[in-house]
Amino acid sequence: MKIAFLKTGNETGPNRHILALLRHFQNKGLQVKEFDLTNGDIQQTVNQMLEFSPTFSLDVNATGVIVGQQGEERIPICDAFGFVHVSIFTDDPLLYFPTLLDMRTANNFLPVLCDLKYMDSLRMLGINKGLFYITPFVEREFMREPQGEKDIEVVFVGPVSDPEVLAKQVINNLQEHLIPFFFEVAEFMFRNPEVSVHVASEYILSMFHQNLQEEINKWRNEKPEEYLRLLNDISIYATSKKRWYLLSFLDGIDLKIVGEFQGELREGHEILPTSSYEDFLEVLGRSYMAILSFPFSVPSGIGFTPLEVGFMGCAPLIDYRMTLQGFLTPGSECITYLPLDRADIEEKILYYLEHPDEALSIGQSVRQKVLQKFTPEDRGDFLISVFEQILEGVKKSSE
Structure with missing residues (x-):
C-alpha cells in the first residue's frame, strides 16, 4: 500500500500532530512519500506523485486537493487516476469551502473528521458520503x-x-x-x-x-x-x-x-x-x-x-x-x-x-x-483498517 502525503509547506501548530500518522504508517509497513505542492513547479510535483502511483493520497484540511480541467468540467485527479484522496479535517471544513466545492461529485474522496459535527458542514457543501471520524491526539515527540x-x-x-x-x-x-x-x-x-x-x-x-x-x-x-x-x-x-x-x-x-x-x-x-x-x-x-x-x-x-x-x-x-x-x-x-x-x-x-x-x-x-x-497509534491503526476495507471492496467488485 502506497500513501502520498500532499502538503503545502510544513504543518505547524496543532496540525503537526497529523504527521505522526505518517510515521505510524511506515512502522506498519506502508510506503509513504511526501510531496510539497508549494515547492517549485506544481505540475512537476504532480507528475512525480503520479509516478509514485499511490493507492491513497493524504492531506490536512483539503489543502492538498488537486483538480484538473477537462473542457468545461473540473475533475479531481484522484478520480482521473484512480486513487483515493483522504483529507483529515482538524478544522471546520466550511473554512475550506472554495476547494471542497470541487469535490462534491468526487467518487474517490474520503473525509476524516476530528469533530463529528463537521459532517454538517460537509453536507451543506454537498458532500454526503464516505465520512469517518477520529478523535484528536497528541504526538509526544x-x-x-x-x-x-x-x-x-x-x-x-x-x-x-x-x-x-x-x-x-x-x-x-x-x-x-x-x-x-x-x-x-x-x-x-x-x-x-x-x-x-x-x-x-x-x-x-x-x-x-x-x-x-x-x-x-x-x-x-x-x-x-x-x-x-x-x-x-x-x-x-x-x-x-x-x-x-x-x-x-x-x-x-x-x-x-x-x-x-x-x-x-x-x-x-x-x-x-x-x-x-x-x-x-x-x-x-x-x-x-x-x-x-x-x-x-x-x-x-x-x-x-x-x-x-x-x-x-x-x-x-x-x-x-x-x-x-x-x-x-x-x-x-x-x-x-x-x-x-x-x-x-x-x-x-x-x-x-x-x-x-x-x-x-x-x-x-x-x-x-x-x-x-490521546495518542496517534490507535488512530493510525483505525485508518489502516479503513484503507484495507476499501481495497478489499475494490477487489471484490472487480472479481
Whole structure:
C-alpha cells in the first residue's frame, strides 16, 4: 500500500500532530512519500506523485486537493487516476469551502473528521458520503516536556480580538440588508454556545420579515460562495465575542495572554510574547491553569489545543458543553465553567487561584489521560483498517 502525503509547506501548530500518522504508517509497513505542492513547479510535483502511483493520497484540511480541467468540467485527479484522496479535517471544513466545492461529485474522496459535527458542514457543501471520524491526539515527540517550577497562576489562550474591530472589517464589505443578519446570527450563537452556525443562520433567517427572507435567499442562491464566506465571518466574530466577554470582567486578575491579541488590554492583564510554538508550550508548562474558550469552528469535539494544555501538566479551564465528558472528566481532568455565567467563571478562577495545589493535581491527572488515551497509534491503526476495507471492496467488485 502506497500513501502520498500532499502538503503545502510544513504543518505547524496543532496540525503537526497529523504527521505522526505518517510515521505510524511506515512502522506498519506502508510506503509513504511526501510531496510539497508549494515547492517549485506544481505540475512537476504532480507528475512525480503520479509516478509514485499511490493507492491513497493524504492531506490536512483539503489543502492538498488537486483538480484538473477537462473542457468545461473540473475533475479531481484522484478520480482521473484512480486513487483515493483522504483529507483529515482538524478544522471546520466550511473554512475550506472554495476547494471542497470541487469535490462534491468526487467518487474517490474520503473525509476524516476530528469533530463529528463537521459532517454538517460537509453536507451543506454537498458532500454526503464516505465520512469517518477520529478523535484528536497528541504526538509526544512534537511536544516539550514540562520542566521546572510553575510560576504563572493563570494564562488565557488566544487568539483574542476586540469583536467591534472584526465587525467593522466585515460590515464594510456587506450589503446593507445583510448587516442585521450578520449581527443577529452571531448574537444568537453567543447566547447559545452549543448551536452551530448552520442551525443559527437558518433559525434567525426564519424570524425575519418575508420580504427580507426572500431577498437573502435570492442572494445566497445566486452567490453561494459569498454566503459561505459570510457564515465563516459570523463564526469568527461570535468566537471573538465569547473570548472578549470573558476578559471583560477579569480586570485586576494577574492574567497572562498568549496568542494573537487585538484590542485594549485591561488592568492586570499582560501579553506574553511567543515567537514559536515551542515558546507557547513552555508558557503552558509554567502555568497552573489555562482559560480556554472553544471556537465555534470546534462545535462538539475536544480539539487539539486542550489536549496540548493537558499534556503540559496545565489544568484546562474550559467552557462546559454536553459532549465534553466523552473526552475529559470535569472536576478531575479539567475545570469547567458556564460560558455566560459571570459569577460561575469568577468563582472558579478565584477558587483555584487560592488552591493552586488542586489545579496542579488536575494538571497532573489530565496529563496522564492525554498520555494514555490521546495518542496517534490507535488512530493510525483505525485508518489502516479503513484503507484495507476499501481495497478489499475494490477487489471484490472487480472479481
